[in-house]
Amino acid sequence: MKITEEAAMIQVAWVLSYMQGGVAEAWKNNLLDELAKGESEVETVEQLFSKIRNDFRETSEKERKIKQLRMIE
Numbered sequence: 727m728k729i730t731e732e733a734a735m736i737q738v739a740w741v742l743s744y745m746q747g748g749v750a751e752a753w754k755n756n757l758l759d760e761l762a763k764g765e766s767e768v769e770t771v772e773q774l775f776s777k778i779r780n781d782f783r784e785t786s787e788k789e790r791k792i793k794q795l796r797m798i799e
C-alpha cells in the first residue's frame with residue numbers, strides 16, 4: 727500500500743505536534759512555514775526524522791562541552 731502525499735503530511739504534522747517549547751518549537755514553526763509555502767524538502771516522516779537528527783545533533787566535542795557548561799550555570 728502506497729501512502730498518499732496527504733497522508734504523509736498528516737504524519738509529519740502529527741510528529742511535529744510533539745515538539746513544544748524553546749528551540750524545538752521555534753524550529754517546528756519555521757519548518758511548518760516552509761511546508762506551507764512548499765519550500766521544504768520534507769515529504770515523509772523518514773525525511774523529517776533525518777532532518778531532526780541533522781539539525782539537532784552536536785557537531786563537535788567543543789560545542790558539547792560549551793553546552794554542558796551552560797547547563798551547569
